[in-house]
Every structure is written in structure tokens, then in C-alpha cells.
Amino acid sequence: MQPDPVLASYRPPSQLVLDKEIDHLDVHCRALVGLSPFLTLATADADGFPEVSPRGGDPGFVKVLDEHRLVLPDRQGNNRLDSLRKVAGNPRVALLFFVPGLEETLKVFGTAELLAPDALGVDLTEFGRAPRSVMVVTVQRAYLHCAKAVMRSGLWDPASRIDRAALPPFGVMIRDHCGLETPLPDDAVIRADLALEL
Structure with missing residues (x-):
């Protein structure tokens, strides 16, 4: 070779x-x-x-x-x-x-x-x-x-942190990935609910 x-x-x-x-x-x-x-x-x-x-x-x-x-x-x-x-x-x-x-x-x-x-x-x-x-x-x-x-x-540099508002909420992105018509719970609920599997 x-x-x-x-x-x-x-x-x-x-x-x-x-x-x-x-x-x-x-x-x-x-x-x-x-x-x-x-x-x-x-x-x-x-x-x-x-x-x-x-x-x-x-x-x-x-x-x-x-x-x-x-x-x-x-x-x-x-x-x-x-x-x-x-x-x-x-x-x-x-x-x-x-x-x-x-x-x-x-x-x-x-x-x-x-x-x-x-x-x-x-x-x-x-x-x-x-x-x-x-x-x-x-x-x-x-x-x-x-x-x-x-x-x-700059992974640990606070100045390089991205504002979360730069992207849609996680639930919105998953909804769009899956082509769902109904909204998913907001991100705070998704993070807190251990039974919610995404």
C-alpha cells in the first residue's frame, strides 16, 4: 500500500x-x-x-x-x-x-x-x-x-459562551427534526422531567 x-x-x-x-x-x-x-x-x-x-x-x-x-x-x-x-x-x-x-x-x-x-x-x-x-x-x-x-x-473562557437565544429552544429544534405539528414542552420542563425522553 x-x-x-x-x-x-x-x-x-x-x-x-x-x-x-x-x-x-x-x-x-x-x-x-x-x-x-x-x-x-x-x-x-x-x-x-x-x-x-x-x-x-x-x-x-x-x-x-x-x-x-x-x-x-x-x-x-x-x-x-x-x-x-x-x-x-x-x-x-x-x-x-x-x-x-x-x-x-x-x-x-x-x-x-x-x-x-x-x-x-x-x-x-x-x-x-x-x-x-x-x-x-x-x-x-x-x-x-x-x-x-x-x-x-476558548472552551472554558466565559467570554466565548454563546447566548442561548442564538438558537431556537431545544424543544422547537426537536419538533422540527421530527416534523411534529404539536409543540413540545418548553426547555425547562424538558430538563426537569426525568420521564420525558427526547
Whole structure:
């Protein structure tokens, strides 16, 4: 196979960039997971078609079981189960952890297993509710990612926040996506009603 000419135009990564990848969660990785209230979860089905999904909770909602395993609770959502169905057919996952105010991120790669919420004997209750299931990730690779993307985006800069009025309410956008004729509840009701699935 011929090398891709676009890829060939990049210089090789430095040795430090290569060496920072480790096969476990060291003390710094564990500390970052413990501070993180938000991550993205990447999965793929058996054919390799990808999915990425946001996950959030109180800081440290993902629990580190040991240096090779972490557990991600699944909270009530819209019951599409896109990520969970993909994990059931292809256990490979990637997680990207964010900490508000911290411009560096943490990447974790491994394999996932779905378990019942009480299978580990770990209390994962949040907001008075137990998770619907848990995903145990066995870590194969982890590394800290540099701050440049978050810095360029101004993600944590209050001056870069978008006025919510720049877009229609979420309920209006969903109504338009689905071609509904009747209006959906306003956004405050949508956010507050745990039984409302959108």
C-alpha cells in the first residue's frame, strides 16, 4: 500500500509524545478522572461504524476500581442505547475526560463489559438514583492530551459562551427534526422531567 501523501506531509511525533502513552491509570490519570464531571464515550459496532456520546455527573462520577479498571454508570436517558448496543457487539471503547477550567484532557482506550448496577459492590448512586447498568472499562492505553485544542476553542473562557437565544429552544429544534405539528414542552420542563425522553 502506498503511503498517503497528506499523512506523509506531517513530521514524525517526538519521542516524548510517543512515550507518554501508558498501559494503566497512574496517579495523575486517577486524579483527573476523580475531578471530571464530563466525558465523551466513543464506541463502534461490529462493522466499525462509530458512535460518540456525552456522559456527565458529579465530579468523579466515573469510579476508578484499580489502575487497570474504571466503571462508568449509565443514567436514565432516552433509551436509544446506541453506545450500549455497540459495546455488546464490539467491546472496544475510547473515553475523553474533561475537567472544567483544566485545558489538558485525558484519553483512555480499552475494552468494556456491561454489568448490572449492583454487580461490583460499589455505590454509584447519584441524585438519589442508582444507575440502570454499569460499564467496566479495562484500560489498555491512557495518556494526557495537551491543552492546545481546548485553548484554541476558548472552551472554558466565559467570554466565548454563546447566548442561548442564538438558537431556537431545544424543544422547537426537536419538533422540527421530527416534523411534529404539536409543540413540545418548553426547555425547562424538558430538563426537569426525568420521564420525558427526547
